[in-house]
Amino acid sequence: MTSINVTVNGTEHQADVEPRLLLVHFIREDLEMTGTHIGCDTTNCGACTVLLDEAPVKSCTVFAVQADGRQVMTVEGLAQNGNLDPIQEGFREEHGLQCGFCTPGMLMTSYALLEQHADPSEGDIRKAISGNLCRCTGYVNIVKAVQYAAQKKAGG
Amino acid sequence: MTLRTSPEIGGMGHSLKRKEDARFIRGQGKYVDDVKLPGMLYLDIVRSPYAHANIKSINTEKALAVPGVLAVITGETLKEYNLHWMPTLMSDTQMVLPVEKVMYVAQEVAAVVATSRYAAADGVEAVEVEYEPLPVVVDPFKALEPDAPVLRTDKEGKTDNRIFHWEAGDKAATERAFAEADVTVKQDIYLPRILVASMETCGCVADFNATTGKLTIWMTSQAPHAHRTVFALVAGHVGLSEEKIQVIAPDLGGGFGGKVPIYPGYVIAIAATVVTGHPIKWIEDRTENLQADSFARDYHMTAEIAAKKDGTMTGLRIKALADHGYTDAATQPSQFPAGMFSICTGSYDFPQAFAEVDGVYTNKPPGGIAYRCSFRVTEAVHALERMVDILADELSMDPAELRLKNFIKPEAFPYRSILGWEYDSGNYEGALKLALETIGYDDLLKEQVEKRARGELMGIGICSFTEVVGAGPSKHFDILGLKMFDGAEIRVHPTGKATARFGTKSQGQGHETTYAQIIAEELGIPAEHILVEEGDTDTAPYGLGTYASRSTPVAGAAAAIASRKIRDKARKIAAHLLDTNEDDLEWEPGKFSVKGSPTLSKTIQEIAFAAYTNFPEGMEPGLEAVSYYDPPNLTFPFGSYICVVDIDKGTGEVKIRRFLAVDDCGNIINPMIVEGQIHGGLTMGLAPALFEELVYDENGTPLNGNFMDYLLPTAMETPKWETAKTTTPSPHHPLGAKGVGESATVGAPPAIVNAVVDALSHLGVRHIDIPMTPDKVWALLREHGVTE
């Protein structure tokens, strides 16, 4: 067992974990934050995407011990004081989700994109979300959702 | 369609934002893997590395020594309870866990129960199984050869690997049509084995309470009631009683047909909770999902069309071989072993047709489920729409012109097809003409001529499909004898708000929103004040579930009928409140008013309150209704799709430049959701057209059983879909709606293939089997001397 200290959505969590514990299982099972999902075994689907020190990563391919001393942000951390982040609003307004399973990962990737790039083109958005698979939406409305959030963030 | 309700009420035709999104965008969806119970144990499954082998021994000693491992369940354990076999939904039989032999790679062999997911995985590693390999049958054609080993040795007297032979139509008359034809065309077409791969895999949490005898099972189920009944039938002899089985389908991360079958894992988890007295969680991983869950398609077809010189089609003949794997685990209505394959005459007025399908066993995973489509419609449409293009090529006719010439005419509806379906309504030429005009077909043809002159490869493909959904009328449609009706129960509360429950289960379709809109349309209660619940067999009315685009046609109709029952009672109460006759009242969404005196009115909210506080003497209090809707017919959504592709001469890569989908699904409940369903369906049509196929080697070993090699398209491969619509209401559906979830998955693949073949048609290419991978296209290019 290894002792770790991970800050998730601004709250520090201390835990003793097996080194092999995957970050996604730490978040889902130890911290009981189940918004982050698991969709594959091979780092392809992105359903488990969280921000690790601001960069979106697939939390099924990071050990929890590697997050020791670092900041993690999950879908549960997007809304602030009960107010939705524009990216969350965008997904709802533009019908950017259907079954909701890929959605937390898509939200985190899109959120990180907009933090880096306030006004992405459609091509930028498609490229940015190309590590996240969606089986329901055909991506068209996800692109619109990100564009909606970009405009909202720009005050539009 | 004109809107009958205000945006505040939000009835049909409003693009209401989805109610369910409030939780999903916050990460508060509750999927089965999110269920955590006190004392819960984890189950993981040992799977076979062989496609066909006797099990000589299973040694569990080392596994039981792994820290955290509590039990290992084998076929012998289940045999004690006579639970080692179970029926499939097609009344075939399937092993839960084997006692003698395994029949495909990744078949369940044993299950490890442990205190954590991690310990269970370690336990699986440590189970030792000794196998004796047996001859493997992978090729379905070889499975039918006389010297092929008989795979189902469990079936007494079985001497071959044939499962069924099915046929429809007049064989002799069709033969005459072909004999008399000016032109005939023939093509072998294979639709490969694919898998729905919903983003959430399958799994369950099973919790048996020995004191009360109650089994609660949260499971990835598209059909919770049907599953409960099957569990009661399968495990009744060990004391599970249907009133004490509660199936809860929580939020589902997609379904597409893959969550209709009952997989062995569910049954093992139930056995494990009964045996251990602890709740048991089983969640398959993606590799298991791709290697063991029910597949779709795998139809080897030979299709033929007979026609006159002028292009009039006079006959259709299709013969198909269906590879079902080691058991027929299809999820089709019992009377339809080949599903609705006889819809194969599609949008055209064929005077004669004959179709036959043989099902066979092989050493591959069992299945034959849908992949976002209604029971083998995709196979039928693919064969037909390919053949129409091949005939056009043979006759040097424009494919659009050939289609327009042969369409069933709008005035011919209701139309009875030669193979027996009664199409409810349609306007096929309307949809195709709109598609041709919207995409600028004539300009594209000109562009193609210019590009060809420059040596560039561009193709235009059309598909004009007819769907057949909403199964179905009880006369013909049942699963294991359960008639395919569906239920809705509506309770209007004293303050005029409502709760509605359904036997269906959304997997992303947005039922919580669309059902509320139907009730809002019928009762005038704002959709936001109608709570829709599904998926809990303890509370929901019976129904056969959500697949084959049946929710709107069947459960949606039930919602409308139940609403109308409530409205009938509301009218009586309104008459009482207004001191008038029922006949003197007129309804507009949300209120009854006295004819000629519009100020004399009672709102549905006032009436609801009265139903509990001031109802007429002799009337039962309350305002509730239930409807079990047995549809009089199926519905027949349709559409015309046009795809434009460019092909890279050097690499063989296909690039979809444009794709226009014109759909007609009758009256629309929520346009935003319908468009979203079409986008998703198109993407699941694109996927098998260009990317997906489950591939096995000669030993039956899957070669692409994970997401590294089973290729789901990303946003980069998926084009920006364009949509348009026509509206031809269903005459028999109470709302005129038809269902739309799957149309695009049916219609997209042939449009894409037709476009790619069109791009190469001047070289003499007439057909390409999907997936049209770059290497396959390249081989055709080089064969015809095209290179970069």
Next chain:
Amino acid sequence: MIPGMFDYFAPSTLEEATRLLEQHGPDAKLLAGGHSLIPLMKLRLAAPRVLVDLNGVAGLAGIEERDGHLRIGAMTRHAQLEASELISDRYPLIADAAAVIADPLVRNRGTIGGSLAHADPAGDLASVMTALRAELVVVGPRRERTIPIDDFLVGLFTTALEPNEVLSEVRVPSPNGGSGGAYVKLERKVGDFATVAIAVQLTVRDGTCDEAGIALTSVGPTNLRARQAEDSLRGGSLDEQSLRAAADLAAQEAQPAADLRGSEEYKRDMVRVLTLRALRRALERATR
């Protein structure tokens, strides 16, 4: 899918890391981005008993140009390469490749050192570094040494690294005027390994080819240098005919194997087609 058990160490210095490797010998495996290793561990195709995590080692990440070389720290992430203006301005070959490795999320974790040390012939950066004639700085418990990329890549998943050595830096000769490169990758979809990919670096002086680097991804037991193709260009004029001839040679030099991505013939022809495209693009950049 759950990895097997292992002991975990997170050294903060290179010295500590090499000492841990020395201590645990072949049982130990280095963990960089982990995006090849962790999936293999989850599938239980790899089961190292000890993991030495390099993510906390100071000074292993960074991109700078100094003393005639571009120096890339081994723990530099693909996303950092992709975002670097220095690289997009002066090393288009690296920039091309960095943008097409796996997918954007993987690029946030995957590292150049991990990619090179994993020595998967489908790895993109090994071809890039072969075409650029990079040298790799390798640190052991007692010595540091520099290995040319050609000597570093030994075979399938095999490098010249000793079990106690850590790859610390990649050095690429800085381009003179008149050089340009390109990476052209054919993949079935985003996130897939290359069916075939080609790295080309050309240096042009007075209309003739001064130096050519051509390397092939996914068509051999390692990333292959197309020596004959390079030789055919060196010293000659880079006209269309010579580019085509070089592409034909590269195709002959490839050692493809059939798999789900295509037949041997297909891949060989893709080497030809993509080499020609990469040469044209590199030439355009070199002479711009």
